[in-house]
Amino acid sequence: MSALPLTEYRRALLDRLERTASEYTNISPENGAFLHLMVHATGARRVVEVGTSNGYSAIYFGMALETVGGRLVSLEKDPERADLARRYIEEAGLSDVVEVRVGDALELLNALEGEWDMAFLDAEKREYRRYAEAVLPRLRAGGLLLADDTQSLRHLMPDFVEWAYASPDVEACDISIDDGLLLCWKRSE
Template sequence: MEITPLLEDYIEKNSTEEPTLLKELRRETYLKTTQPHMLSGLLQGRLLSMISKLISPHLIVEIGTFTGYSTLCLAEGLSESGKIITVDNNRETAYIPKKYFLKSEYSQKINFILDDAINVLQEINQEIDMVFLDADKKNYSKYVEIVKPKLRSGGIIIADNILWKGKVVQDFKDKKTESIREFNSFIRSDSSLEVLILPIRDGISIVRKK
């Protein structure tokens, strides 16, 4: 069944509403950034929030902050003493997530780092409960290689843009499409992981470490 704009609108109206702060953030993202489509959006955001609440993580690591919408969604499920480390290297848009993190009830639980993600991941020496990948596609496999030993048994990795506008099943040879194909194959062939791809927005892969 095709998810038409009308059906998507129905789904959103009959799903839990996003918090007011996220509505404000979504609006500002569309007004002040050149690529607002990178925002997770209501449906994906509620999915991230739901999964986070189900596992009540102590430590979430997010690669790719953008304007902070997904960060705040993930933070909704943190345990009482939990925290989220979110990493991005775009200094031009960094003022937006910083502003909204400070306005949120999770401000003391969010560690926003402007740096290269691989550097940050290598320095983490705590057990990770949940990872969200929404950054440069060419490094998805590398990110997983680094975080997997630190991810607890039963921990979750969520990767965005896994269907890449449908290009993964078409005859596209560009580097980003090839990177996504390689990542999907890499995850599927790892016997220590369970994987499920959901056709939500641009495709989301939910990966569980056994």
């Protein structure tokens, strides 16, 4: 049973997307519920996602951000996937909440405007450290960086994991949910 405030319509859309989850390498429903909860628990309003695919995780973020007047910017290098994501996001009624930007994540991260409350990494695993270093200066103090697949694909990101636990700028914690999430809280000082 889900505690999410899902309309029947959105539940049906997510059910449909879950049938192609392996093709689009989407997060699991449990992970989606966790990200939804994290937005509410941290009071995040401005969230950036690295790796949109077909928009499944973006819909979970969007549902949380919609209720608090927040916004998600999601980055995807594949224009076809980005188009597909925009269509599903529109179907979910979240086009005013979620913006999909097309291009290379590192370039788009370096061009991000303003201060962000949360970042979610779910694109090229070997690039996580570079994504993290690009996004960290744009996160507010006390903001949260979450990285996906950090247990199942940890061997692809040793430099990121080492950075997360050694950096004086963040406090890191592994969460054993689904394929693993690594949470990095940006310190205030």
